[in-house]
Amino acid sequence: MIEVRGLTKYYGDVKAIEDVTFTVEKGEVVGFLGPNGAGKTTTMRILTAYLAPTSGTAKVAGYDVFYDSLEVRKRIGYLPETVPLYPEMSVRSYLEFMAHIRGVEKVKSRVQEVMEICNVDDVADSRIGKLSKGYRQRVGLAQALLHNPEVLILDEPTIGLDPKQIIEVRELIKRLGEDHTILLSTHILPEASQTCERVLIINEGRLVAEDTPQRLTARLEGGERVFLQVGRPSPEVVTKLKEIPGIIAVDDKGQGRYEILCKTGEDRRPEIARVAVEGGWELLELRLEAMSLEEIFLRLTTKEVEDAGHA
Amino acid sequence: MQVMRNIFAIARRELESYFVSPIAYVVTAAFLFISGYFFTFILFYTRQATMRYLFGNLSIIALFVAPILTMRLLSEEKRSGTIELLLTSPVRDWEVVLGKYLASLGLFTLMLALTFYYPIILEMFGNPDKGAIFAGYLGLWLYGAALLGVGVLASSLTQNQIIAAVVGFGLVLILWVCDAAGDFTGAPLSNFLRYLSLSNHYFDFSKGIVDTKDVVYYISVIAGALFLSTLSLSSRRWS
Numbered sequence: 001m002i003e004v005r006g007l008t009k010y011y012g013d014v015k016a017i018e019d020v021t022f023t024v025e026k027g028e029v030v031g032f033l034g035p036n037g038a039g040k041t042t043t044m045r046i047l048t049a050y051l052a053p054t055s056g057t058a059k060v061a062g063y064d065v066f067y068d069s070l071e072v073r074k075r076i077g078y079l080p081e082t083v084p085l086y087p088e089m090s091v092r093s094y095l096e097f098m099a100h101i102r103g104v105e106k107v108k109s110r111v112q113e114v115m116e117i118c119n120v121d122d123v124a125d126s127r128i129g130k131l132s133k134g135y136r137q138r139v140g141l142a143q144a145l146l147h148n149p150e151v152l153i154l155d156e157p158t159i160g161l162d163p164k165q166i167i168e169v170r171e172l173i174k175r176l177g178e179d180h181t182i183l184l185s186t187h188i189l190p191e192a193s194q195t196c197e198r199v200l201i202i203n204e205g206r207l208v209a210e211d212t213p214q215r216l217t218a219r220l221e222g223g224e225r226v227f228l229q230v231g232r233p234s235p236e237v238v239t240k241l242k243e244i245p246g247i248i249a250v251d252d253k254g255q256g257r258y259e260i261l262c263k264t265g266e267d268r269r270p271e272i273a274r275v276a277v278e279g280g281w282e283l284l285e286l287r288l289e290a291m292s293l294e295e296i297f298l299r300l301t302t303k304e305v306e307d308a309g310h311a
Numbered sequence: 312m313q314v315m316r317n318i319f320a321i322a323r324r325e326l327e328s329y330f331v332s333p334i335a336y337v338v339t340a341a342f343l344f345i346s347g348y349f350f351t352f353i354l355f356y357t358r359q360a361t362m363r364y365l366f367g368n369l370s371i372i373a374l375f376v377a378p379i380l381t382m383r384l385l386s387e388e389k390r391s392g393t394i395e396l397l398l399t400s401p402v403r404d405w406e407v408v409l410g411k412y413l414a415s416l417g418l419f420t421l422m423l424a425l426t427f428y429y430p431i432i433l434e435m436f437g438n439p440d441k442g443a444i445f446a447g448y449l450g451l452w453l454y455g456a457a458l459l460g461v462g463v464l465a466s467s468l469t470q471n472q473i474i475a476a477v478v479g480f481g482l483v484l485i486l487w488v489c490d491a492a493g494d495f496t497g498a499p500l501s502n503f504l505r506y507l508s509l510s511n512h513y514f515d516f517s518k519g520i521v522d523t524k525d526v527v528y529y530i531s532v533i534a535g536a537l538f539l540s541t542l543s544l545s546s547r548r549w550s
Contacts, residue, residue, distance in 0.1 A: 084396035100320035
């Protein structure tokens with residue numbers, strides 16, 4: 001449904017994204033994850049034909065976003081990061097306006113339907129400027145649904161909402177995911193793991209990982225991070241541990257507790273145990289630690305760790 | 312047809328928002344007050360059933376009114392981010408520009424229509440040249456339509472309404488007086504500058520003469536300004 005090949009975008013000399021390639025199948029809900037400024041919005045703006053890429057191609061529902069942009073725009077519903085609303089209009093007249101320019105046939109009844117789906121029918125005749133942020137976000141979502149698009153592109157759909165509103169919007173996205181293809185961006189990990197079937201992680205304009213939230217976690221579990229506690233800590237512990245091949249970093253947490261980072265798939269616990277016993281450090285505890293998505297994300301997006309990993 | 316539907320929807324939304332904000336009322340009221348003042352003043356001074364002098368005055372007032380009517384059209388959409396919504400909808404850039412422009416033209420036309428009681432008063436108490444009045448209104452409308460086109464262009468260049476108004480006013484003022492510069496440059500540039508001048512093409516109308524080349528001139532200005540506005544809007548794609 002979405003096909004992106006080698007997408008690159010420069011703003012003048014500044015690189016926004018570089019060589020981004022991914023696909024989203026029909027019916028999938030995919031999370032686009034990355035810190036602020038990673039290039040999520042730029043990618044989405046290219047997918048919605050708002051910006052043109054510097055190089056590379058993007059296709060939505062088989063249409064090129066540059067050459068067939070009108071066909072693409074007919075098939076997507078887009079919620080930009082700053083929800084684009086006209087504050088002086090009522091919810092109903094705003095949605096009717098959007099329905100007109102989206103080419104919706106039965107405007108009045110479709111607007112009513114969409115307002116019910118997004119739970120904004122109780123404020124249908126209020127001015128948008130007077131609504132709370134949660135309502136505005138849902139009006140923005142309602143706008144994206146009007147023409148029943150094949151693809152929904154949602155840029156940070158829960159940003160700036162309070163916890164209750166976040167849950168409401170996530171529930172709504174889950175329901176929409178049942179019969180739409182959705183690409184949503186976020187910089188909050190639990191959101192991705194709760195709402196998405198697959199996660200694309202982007203950092204500094206490049207895709208750094210792509211997998212299901214579960215597999216991403218699993219992939220990095222095997223011997224990845226080891227927790228060690230010894231009874232007699234000394235500066236020698238860190239240096240000795242670092243001599244073991246396959247160990248990337250050792251983090252002294254104080255009071256004899258250490259966090260040891262190993263290369264992917266290399267469990268170094270036997271060696272660690274031997275060194276600890278030989279050095280007489282009084283081994284108290286040695287165990288593998290599973291990584292949360294947060295930690296995976298940080299590992300994938302933090303330069304130091306990445307560089308150390310390649311060394 | 313979807314193209315017409317898009318343009319109409321955008322124009323209608325824009326017209327509605329003119330009347331939600333106080334802008335339309337304040338500008339219309341000021342326009343009517345000042346034009347009414349000139350109408351009365353000129354009538355008592357000349358004691359002639361003619362609108363020729365009033366049309367001259369109205370053309371000056373329009374220089375101030377047009378940039379105010381157009382200043383927010385595109386700049387406000389850019390500032391608030393709603394432009395992203397319009398341009399990711401299945402609407403072409405020129406449809407957005409044209410829809411916005413037609414909204415401002417609609418309001419301007421309404422303002423002119425509200426002054427129709429001047430010729431009615433003249434008709435009641437005198438014997439004015441109806442053809443001349445018709446030509447004058449046609450000229451004023453075309454001239455105003457050109458000013459609005461330039462105003463839309465100014466609005467497409469910035470996110471700031473005030474800057475759009477100032478730039479728009481600056482542009483129409485330059486176009487208004489550019490024939491004066493021709494006095495120093497000599498031909499052929501002076502001919503060109505005279506042709507470019509907004510005011511030059513207006514005088515015939517106010518005298519009651521409808522000349523095709525003046526009509527063509529104003530339509531060209533409108534088309535050119537809207538074309539450049541569309542380019543300015545599309546330029547986001549290759550920035």
